[in-house]
Amino acid sequence: TTPRITLNDGTTIPQLGLGVWQVPADETERVVSEALEVGYRHVDTAQMYGNEAGVGAAIASSGLARSDVYVTTKLNNNRHDRADAKDSLKESLDRLGLDRVDLFLIHWPLPTRYGGDFVSTWEALLELREEGLTRSVGVSNFQVAHLDRVVEATGEVPAVNQVEAHPYFANDEVRTATVRRGAHVEAWSPLGQGGGELDDPVVTALAERHGKTPAQVLLRWALDRGDIVFPKSMRKERLAQNFDALDFGLDPDEVASLAALDKGEAGRQGPNPDTFDWIP
């Protein structure tokens, strides 16, 4: 079973889950159902992914109790205005078929379309938590300055900061700042989104040495750093393989050899939050 992490609001979250970014809407119910069969109990989706309905359908047909499955969704970039943010979570809940989600995140630290910024959006999320529509609230893709702004403005530290992190882009400055402020790091794209880590000779050599796969080595590394991860796969055998990354250890030399793969900004796969200004 997956270890659970206790967040700063006292709730717990399975450290390993399923991410459904880039899972097409018409395949999502199948993929999530297969993941739940394998044993996953944590699904990370977003309004932007367009597949919340499939996540909800899989949970509904699984026969699992609501409290057995941890569900995260994220606020879309064009819904940051305070009232809109609230409406958008209610719409997500309708699509998911749930009364509340476990975690609701600001997906990107963008301004609203009406001249405000993500601080007012963060206040809206705190109200949604008060209203019981989400158990926990957090942020995603926040750089250190973004984190500081919401904490200084409200005194409320996000439960998590979900950011890109994998060996080619270790993102340690943001990770360290997140942990120092009392939030937990969720690492997105732990397999590097096909950016080459799965074929890196350092990774493949470690995999052979441990009788594991490269994906399992990358997940082990992220889990050992303490991060919450949710690798995406469309294939049941890979879902099972990724869920089974827990029964071995990397020694300090091996961890150091993976840390040495960090390319800094050059290793980033997604947009840089400091310059990203996409509002759909």
Ligand code: A2P
């Ligand atoms: P697929 O969905 O066809 O399995 P990330 O979670 O870092 O974004 O990475 C997801 C990518 O890694 C997808 O392209 C996915 O492809 C692939 N992937 C997921 N699990 C594995 C695995 N165990 N081995 C190889 N590739 C994998």
